[in-house]
Amino acid sequence: MKSVLVAFSTSIVLILTGCATSGAPEVEADALHYELSYQVGVITDIKPVVVKDTGNGGLLGTVVGGILGSMIGNGRGSTLGFLGGGLIGMYVGNEAGKSNAQELSVALDNNQDVIVLSKGNEFMIGQRIKIVKRNGRVYNVEHF
Secondary structure, three states, rough: OOOHHHHHHHHHHHHHHHOOOOOOOOOOHHHHOOOEEEEEEEEEEEEEEEEEEOHHHHHHHHHHHHHHHHOOOOOHHHHHHHHHHHHHHHHHHHHHHOEEEEEEEEOOOOOEEEEEEEEOOOOOOOOOEEEEOOOOOEEEEEEO
């Protein structure tokens, strides 16, 4: 029974990590049905920030940690292992779900100053960037 749970837990982790993208921006299925706009400017300041986990990492960690923890001991030991594994898994999942990003202060070409967050790209002060928007919300920040 325990080997089945280990195999199941491992399969879930491999399936979910296999869904990761290759770094290219992901678009929704209805991407052909909306218009994007953009603004261009120069980065005047950069501040590193950490983006919190959306909750998915903690949830996955809790489930996997609980399953793996329940395999420790028998009876009450198994129950305590389940609870401890779930708590440890939740913490690890939340930490793993965090990501580094940059808060960019940008002087736009239209003489406005804005601040945007970007993750996945490394920018430098003085670099020209394009801020892509969809329905007034920042959709992507890219090199120009």
